[in-house]
Amino acid sequence: MQGEKHPHCPQCGAVWQADQTCESYFHQLQFWEFEEPKTRFEVHHLMVLSYHLQHPALYSEEGLHQAILLLREFLEQGTATSEIRKRSHRSVNFRQRSWSIRGSALSRGSYDHEITWPMTVADVVAAGEEAYVEQVRKWAASIHTVLSEIKFLN
Numbered sequence: 001m002q003g004e005k006h007p008h009c010p011q012c013g014a015v016w017q018a019d020q021t022c023e024s025y026f027h028q029l030q031f032w033e034f035e036e037p038k039t040r041f042e043v044h045h046l047m048v049l050s051y052h053l054q055h056p057a058l059y060s061e062e063g064l065h066q067a068i069l070l071l072r073e074f075l076e077q078g079t080a081t082s083e084i085r086k087r088s089h090r091s092v093n094f095r096q097r098s099w100s101i102r103g104s105a106l107s108r109g110s111y112d113h114e115i116t117w118p119m120t121v122a123d124v125v126a127a128g129e130e131a132y133v134e135q136v137r138k139w140a141a142s143i144h145t146v147l148s149e150i151k152f153l154n
């Protein structure tokens, strides 16, 4: 940290306002879901995936690859909520495989290209909690578009 006026995230590029970080924005979104689970939890899986895809070092290489496939599956198949629940269970299962989904010193996910994301977790927070569900869908779709346009894996 160089104490610059508007620090930004080295991974997703979001500008950190007022001592916030992407992690604190992420917690803010989880808090909004917790406040209004009936309407907001339906995009939980998209929110968590979007956050992690923009911070790929949180994943192992294989974890990142699986997460990209999962986002595709969610977005390209116009999945009903009941179906998403089933798929989410499957995504939980893949965490138990022999390889680790989490980034570690041995394996950390990254993209080949430096990516300029059109939308980040900071934008979802800035749009406010009333817009939460709509913004998360938009965020996930924007990530899917970017990843579809580039060759994204090492």
Ligand SMILES: [Zn+2]
Pocket (backbone or CB within 6 Å): 009, 010, 011, 012, 013, 014, 022, 054, 055
């Ligand atoms: Zn970030």
